[in-house]
Amino acid sequence: MDELARDFNRSTAPLKGLLGIEMKVKSPRPPRPSLWREDLLRNIHCGHCGRSYGVYAIALFCPDCGLPNLRDHFDREVELVEQQVRLAREVQDRELAYRLLGNAHEDVLTAMESFQKAVYRFLLDRRLPNRAAQLGSGKAVKNRFQNDLNATRLWANLDIDPFAGLTKDELELLRFNVGKRHVVGHNLSMSDESYAATARTEPLGRTVSIVADDVSRFAELCGRVIDGLEVELKTHCPEGG
Secondary structure, X not given: OHHHHHHHHHHHHHHOOOOOOOOOOOOOOOOOOOOOOOOOOEEEEOOOOOOEEEEOOOOOEOOOOOOEOHHHHHHHHHHHHHHHHHHHHHOOOHHHHHHHHHHHHHHHHHHHHXXXXXXXXXXXXXXXXXXXXXXXXXXXXXXXXXXXXXHHHHXXXXXXXXXXXXXXXXXXXXXXXXXXHHHHHHOOOEOOHXXXXXXXXXXXXXXXOOOHHHHHHHHHHHHHHHHHHHHHHHHHOOOOO
């Protein structure tokens, strides 16, 4: 097209008077370069601009529009959890079905813990750079984001309470599910003293129950915590989106 335009302009040059004709060719905006590797397992579609990109685990912001993508990543976690729940409903082996539900339930808490940790360290770097190394160290954080009470103490360093949007009953349900996750993950699913005192319907030494509705409700509550964190991220968009 460029060559055609040059030929056309040369042919019309002698004819130019008060009014002239000239052909110009504008190339479309080249796409932004993207990197693809086989070990980038997660593909995300930004809920704001629609751009697709790959990451190792999570990305706090879209690499194109710069807006927070935390909720998009958590939704992908929930999607994978729901697939495990569907598989649990289809298999005939009861023990395997229970194991799949247990893994799905555990994945919800793992996602909430990991997302909190990533956002907490990011905001420390932005708001308390002189104290970020100390407050965000492995020793300071440990596994405290698995428990809302311990997590709240950490978030107090930034004057943030991502659990504030939950009612008292919802917070109790969140804590109950966290307790269930620890029993399933660390006690072969057998009710221990602490859990039995909370559950009441599942006595000491009995296998704790897990149903699909438990997993879905747990994911919903954790998702609302994630929504609160995304609001905090909007004040630090890389491109001011």
